[in-house]
Amino acid sequence: MVENTSESHCRMELLQCSVNVAYLKSLGLDSNVEYARREIIAEFEKAAPSSKSIDVSMPDFHGIDIHSQSNPHSDIELPEAFCQSAVAIQFPEPQKRPDLSHIIFGVSTSVDRLEESLDQFAHWASHSNAKFVVLLHAETASPEAISRVERKAAMFGIALMFEQSDASFPDRYYSLTRMVYQMRDETTKWCAMIDDDTFFPSIAVLVDYLSGYDTSQPHYIGGLSEDFNQVKAYGYMAYGGAGVFMTMPLLAQIDGNFDSCYSLQRGGDTRIAHCVHQHTLTKLVVHPRLHQLDMNGDLSGFYESGRPQPLSIHHWKSWHHANMTALAQVASVCGDSCLLQRWRLNDGWFLTNGYSVMKPSGNLKEDDFTMEHTWNENGAYLHSVEPLRPKDDAKVSYKLEAAVAENEGNLVRQFYVKRSEGANRVLEIVWRQA
Template structure:
């Protein structure tokens, strides 16, 4: 009996040891599996561009994120509602034109807080896929505009502030910009360095002893001093003159004979200004002079210098007094003598203007941001008005809008700007008609910024302020070249 008892005891001990060994083995295996799983998951997270130690939703390398600092720059709200669209453009060699509509709808919005220290908010991958793919032109390198001289009379501060906008149309083209300023000071060096960095061919000339209008007229002689064998046109501009497409401008000028006296420009859109200043080329739209007319103005410079007055008026008066050349009004140049809300002009869906003016004074349009998307879809897509599937309109580079009522005549421009002082009827119809009344209940996302992520991708930030009680809405439209 004692032997049987000892045998049973030994059997229990052996069984217990086996159980302990099995338990230890199971624990080791589970630990190893967990380690491998976490290691693989961590690698996958890092490969996706997510920093595991970063706040929730913050991305490090991924392109699928919202830049919160950009949003904070344009709204003081503690939170916004955010939506995103992505359009891929396929470069097409036989491209003719964009369609009138896009098979897109305004996306769903989700809240994003801005009152945090986070700089980037991750966007779910499902919302980062391409929304639509469309054909587009093959984007060409900058056109050769070395036969154009541009002259501007301004201050060094305003010149420096205008360089980004100038770069859109002049960078890399060989166009020569001659800037006459009162004094350069320390800012002159920074302006010249910045211009070189942007690819601008800029010459700064200081004339501290002359008034700005005198400096404007002095450009007549300066043009001749800086012309070369290739020069065909001298163009007087303001520091807030903007050319959406240098290629279109060069093509348009090629339709005129530069070997003959030419005086080309635009009238004011407002009959009141026409009443005050007369039938001249208004300077902000660009005053285009062929070399023969510049040479004639230089011959009678001293006589015309006595006229005194607005610089563009002195040019016109001198031409009319000493030549038989008359103004050619090019209807695609715009002085934009419009004050207040000029959205109706930009949202009209009409052909892309050759020039714009007053964009940083009489009204505000971020033209430098407007032009960036041309790197992806060409100048043909700038200010292109597409009707979306849900009735909204995308005005590329300016706004995304929904009218409160049906637009019976899409060709009519919405008259959103301030009234004229002119007492006659229809003071804007002769230049901008047909016109229609303002839609006071129109909903609008306005372009605030555009960011180029390399040469093939541009992110546009549109903002809709909805009043004091509702959070602003941000719609980010990403344009990219299809691979």
């Protein structure tokens, strides 16, 4: 996608000017809330430029009492002061979700974690003919729990094939290579080893990338840890949370050496790397947008960088916290490519779609590609996320806490929240298709 800074938007009439009090109450806010609203209309053109700026300002905030309404489940028509004219943004035509029948995804997890993960798996895998081989820790895998997860997966059109083991996580992870190989059929081209917190913002972009490889040949593709100190400690390999992608010819070679590689006392992804490098001539292909994200704490700098969309995101519910299910909702309006797209407003605020609305303390240009170093570690990032800029402790941020799809996904309400004592603020961005 070619980006430029030309304005590809215009003012349009609002579809509605209202707020659903139940949505605000679900955020756990006090009665008095400072509330603002902006409506964005997604328009599509085959060759639409992707602008980096929007000719609007941050809307004004007004106080409302969310507990004073007699009917807490109805929309409240808002005074004119709350709402400003909608802005339209042009996007390329969304890509259709590809058929994933040629990929088997391997996951080692527990029943509870898998159940939690299905909501974000649904963004990229629902009704796609994707196959999942799931190796469950036996202690977590009661028949009732498995049935519950199967019913939820069926709602999303996701096929799960379960196996159980009481082996350690590294052993279970490596064992997936044999299970996937044994479950392959004539259509299977790729094995994708993932963690239960691996998220693909656009599976179509990932599949397009993989289609450039000759699957009759062995290939081993993945991402390194962003911190080279981790690479020095654990090795040069495809890190599991970023996704490990292997063609069937390579998986056949691994399977032929399964027992000797299984005996290695190493982590699951490390064991795969050692098996590949010790028993085959295949070498790792590193894709820099497959992200392991071995960083703790505040990763707003990563998400707000305005760089090309990641192919994968990891550790989003453990080492750091970002709501991938809420982030993905807006794709039903503007397509997968708009997730994490960043725009600069004309008063210096930045909207990172599905993550935050923030204003840096200094002047940041719309095409600034430095990444704010917000996370805890001071590692070695030259090979991965440099160039960096120092953490901006004075920036103001509204983080996405919830998103709700309405009208069969043609309208999405995003709720960006800034919590502070006595002054909770909510910015609702309403997305709809033209």
